[in-house]
Amino acid sequence: ALAFLIYKGARAHRREVYWHDNAKTMVAQAVAPLAQRGYVVFRDFKAEDISVDYLIIGPKGVFALQRLIQPTGSPVGPDAEAVVTYNGRALFYPHGKDHLIIEWADGQAERLSDWLSQGLETPIAARAVLAMPGWRVKRISADGISVINPAQMEALFQYIKPRPIPVATVQTIVARIEAHYSAGRSVPNKQGVPEPA
DSSP states (O other): OOHHHHHHHHHHHHHHHHHHHHHHHHHHHGGGGGGGOOOOOEEEEETEEEEEEEOOOOOEEEEEEOOOOOOSOOOOOBBBBBBEEEEEEEEEEEEEOOOOOHHHHHHHHHHHHHHHHHOSSSSOOOOOEEETTTTEEEEOOSOOEEEEGGGHHHHHHSSSOOOOOOOOHHHHHHHHHHHHHHTOOOOOOEEEEOOOO
16 A cells, blocks of 8 residues: 555656646747747846746837746646636635735846846836746736736737837847856856847
């Protein structure tokens, strides 16, 4: 009986690791096309008390995208869909709610905005985005940050209201980020380079 319990636990752990890796891949594949659409994408950006999974800079502004890898509790497939409801302040799962992740993602975007705005004439306002692989997000309010399934990434960037920033400012920001990483840290994964207008 003990051996069976150990085996069952090991299988559950393998499923959890597989899901985590698969979910990260879903987000990475959804973000990748943005580099071909004029965005500069940095992965795993960290500075002081800031941690952003994807820092996205481009034609419609600056975005701080975070992954929320939350197991659905059921196999993910075309006929198995987990639903989370979002009211602009909290996420409502089938068995509970979470408002802290929304506040955290929003706070990270605010800290990133302050960090990016240092030394610029016009402040930068980064917008928080939360990507939830495996979940269908049922939004019931227009308030709050963007919470999406990675499959909705293209639609989000197609229809979101632009907050454009000049190309020269983008280049200044990108140079600052690269200088930040060159100070004793590895250069982040970067995709896309804006061309002068």
